[in-house]
Amino acid sequence: MVEFTLPANSRPTKGKAHPAESGATNVRTFHVYRFDPDSGNNPRIDTFDLDLDKCGPMVLDALIKIKNEVDPTLTFRRSCREGVCGSCSFNIDGTNTIACTKPIEEIKGDVKIYPLPHMPVVKDLVCDLNQPYAQYAAMEPWIKTDTPAPNRERLQSEEEREKLDGLWECILCFCCQTSCPSYWWNGDRYMGPAVLLQANRWIQDSRDEATGERLDELDDPFRLYRCHTIMNCSNTCPKNLNPGRAIGEIKEALAKRQ
Amino acid sequence: MMDQMRSQLGRVRGLGSNKHGVGHWWAQRITAVALVPLSIWAVVSAVSLTGADYTTFQAWISEHGNLVLMLSFVVAMFHHANLGMQTVIEDYVHGEATKITLLITTKFIAAIGAISCIVATLKVALTG
Known part of the structure; x- marks a missing residue:
């Protein structure tokens, strides 16, 4: 529905900043949408500086690195990591796409990762589908057929x-x-x-x-x-x-x- | 929300298919196609009649071809405008009462506009 004013608790605030580990030379900044409806707080945008030399090439690799090494509370869907399951769809760099086939290299500047637009958010990057x-x-x-099933494939x-x-x-x-x-x-x-x-x-x-x-x-x-x-x-x-x-x-x- | 407890599938199926979607869509396309030559003709005619006096205009509009084209232009334009406004209202207006009021008002305005243009055109063309 068209709404010109945002409902309560929908304006994102500035979140936590996680600096890169010391000695990192190839650093990229990731801005990730975080939201926990149970907390009653507004969503926030957390910032993660990652060393790309120690990260896989795709945006999903960065998200998994964040979850494994920086903040295990980050919530998102992922499964096949090769573009056939359709789980890791997010709004990345302003466009909806699947994180597993989106190279970080393709994105200029900071990488922004939000949930799919205009869907209710369950938590962080997980929306209600x-x-x-x-x-x-x-x-x-x-x-759907009325013709009786053949004894072999339908040609x-x-x-x-x-x-x-x-x-x-x-x-x-x-x-x-x-x-x-x-x-x-x-x-x-x-x-x-x-x-x-x-x-x-x-x-x-x-x-x-x-x-x-x-x-x-x-x-x-x-x-x-x-x-x-x-x-x-x-x-x-x-x-x-x-x-x-x-x-x-x-x-x-x-x-x-x- | 009223149907909070209803299953998602029940909500999505809702009141079922209206089974008349294609008619509206087709009419919108047909009137759009008709309006391409008709609008060009209307603009060119208006420009060529600039400064003409009433008698000249009356003679022009009472020509069979001009009268037919003018009436076709009026009908296609108001029909198309009504269909277009209906789409815009259905897209953006979600309060049921406001939506229905706006849809009915649009239809009345389009109908009265079309009829009054037709009557005026015929009066000038046929009676001078």
Whole structure:
């Protein structure tokens, strides 16, 4: 929802500064968002000076180094550390991306790490993703058929399979979802780019037999048509996918059957 | 919040799909496409009629082609403006009462604006 004033306790204050260990020569400063809703305090931005000579190349390596060596209370999600699980999505250097595939070298000056925008914060860099998960579940991301199951695989031509390229690779990190102003203002009713890209993954699947039903569910001024082609989604996707185009394909399918 | 205890899935499904999203979207696109040539025509005509007296204007507007284009321009413009305002209000206004009041007001203004332009144009063109 559009709000011109911030709710209480949302303005970040200056936090603790952690200087680099003595003798460090290749120092970079990391500004990290910290918030503990239980404490009743405002969020704060902690500063960590790290010796990059003793740190891995990615932003996630820096976060893990901080947690292991400087402040074990820093809270964030991470798992695969190679860009396939979608856990470590944050707002890094002003853009949503996954920390494990974002080289520190690519960032000029200090590195700023915030949680994904406009989501409720559980603690520090962990935000509440229950709403997008429920939206994903609501579009029923599984194959639906009436034809009895064959004794072998459901066949698909190479051309039919190619339609899924650029869609199946999504790792549900929700970088695009939370970069979309339309999702910020109307996330309760707008499905958002990540969920719509996933919806299109099933709409385009030649093996699925519920295409019409899926389109019925999306033929709604809020669920689908809150997309105003702002294209933040396609700019921010760490897997270089194009949710904007996927949404365009759904609109095209709906226009075709008019 | 009213549905605090409701499951997240229940909240997301809400009142269900309205099943008429594409009509609004399509109308917005069609009127936008129509307005490209119509707006250029309207501006060019207005400029070429600068300084013309009433009789000249009356003769111009009563020509069949000009009258049709003028009425098309008026209808497309008010329809498009109404659809656009509706989108903006739905995007940014979240209080239910304010939203509905603004949406209805916009529709009334667009309808009265369009009808009054059509009546004025026809009066000048047909009766002089």
